[in-house]
Amino acid sequence: MEHSISIVVLIITFSFLLASLVLAFIRLLRGPSINDRIAAMDVIAVVIMAFVLVYSVLINEAIYLDLPVIISLISFIGTVAVSTYLKHRNG
Amino acid sequence: MDKIIISAFLLAGSFFILIATIGLVRLKDLYSRLHAATKAPSFGIFLILIGVSVYFNTPMVYIKSLFVVVFIYLTAPLSAHAIIKSFQEKDKDENEKES
Numbered sequence: 001m002e003h004s005i006s007i008v009v010l011i012i013t014f015s016f017l018l019a020s021l022v023l024a025f026i027r028l029l030r031g032p033s034i035n036d037r038i039a040a041m042d043v044i045a046v047v048i049m050a051f052v053l054v055y056s057v058l059i060n061e062a063i064y065l066d067l068p069v070i071i072s073l074i075s076f077i078g079t080v081a082v083s084t085y086l087k088h089r090n091g
Numbered sequence: 092m093d094k095i096i097i098s099a100f101l102l103a104g105s106f107f108i109l110i111a112t113i114g115l116v117r118l119k120d121l122y123s124r125l126h127a128a129t130k131a132p133s134f135g136i137f138l139i140l141i142g143v144s145v146y147f148n149t150p151m152v153y154i155k156s157l158f159v160v161v162f163i164y165l166t167a168p169l170s171a172h173a174i175i176k177s178f179q180e181k182d183k184d185e186n187e188k189e190s
Contacts, residue, residue, distance in 0.1 A: 005146070009098040016105035020112035027115050027124075035121055035178045039128045042170055043115055046132040049159075050108055053136075053143050054101060062147045065155045068136075072159060076166035083173035087180050 005057060013054050021047050038082055045075035093145070100142030107135030121178055129171045133163050 024047060028040040049068040056064035114127025140156040 004094060005097055005101075006094070009102060013101050013105045016102075016109045020105075020109045023109075023112035023116045027112075033121065033178065033181075035174050036124065038174055039121075039125050039171075040115065042167075042174075043112060043128045043132055046136055046163075047108060047112070050105065050136055050139050053139050054105070057097075057101070057143055057146055062149065062152050065143070065147075065152055065159075068140075068159045069155060069162065072162040072166065076162070076170055079170040080173045083170070083177045087173075087177040 010054065010058050014051075017047055017050055017054065021051075034086065035083075038079055042075060042079050045071055097142045097146045100138050100145070104135040104137070104139035104142065107131050107138065111135065122175070125171050125174060129167050133167050136160075136163055 021044065024040050024043045028037055028044070031037040031040060049071050052064055052067045052071075056062065108131070111127055111131035114131070115124055118124045118127055137160055140159055144152050144156045
């Protein structure tokens, strides 16, 4: 399969995204409060969206652009639901 | 020429996301961590979406990318606001118990 983008650029992009996923998981594991963990989950959703986008460039399929639309909405709903639950449990 | 532009956009976007997660790990406070975790990933995903839309170059891809950008830039400040609101309520309760 021939690429119009050089494979080196895609490998560097994937390695950046993998490093950021590892760092976000570090914050998810040792966050002092639960709010830090929610923020880390938000960032992990963004990193996974970037993974899907770069992967769609790698295999040259435009149909994968449906996934980031869904992931962004679901991540927003999850974040707001958990935060509202915490707020009402404390107050 | 197209190739260089798309590669530059993809690399810049992933670099911004990497910077954001470095800030998420290294900063000290929840407020500064959320400052790093809200703005830079939005900009990074915006750059990656520009690169992907220039790569495919069809109208449907442009419309979907516009949807993603609008959703991200509408929902990132709202979710950060919700997180900080719940954190502040907890802070206030603990301070009242102490005093």
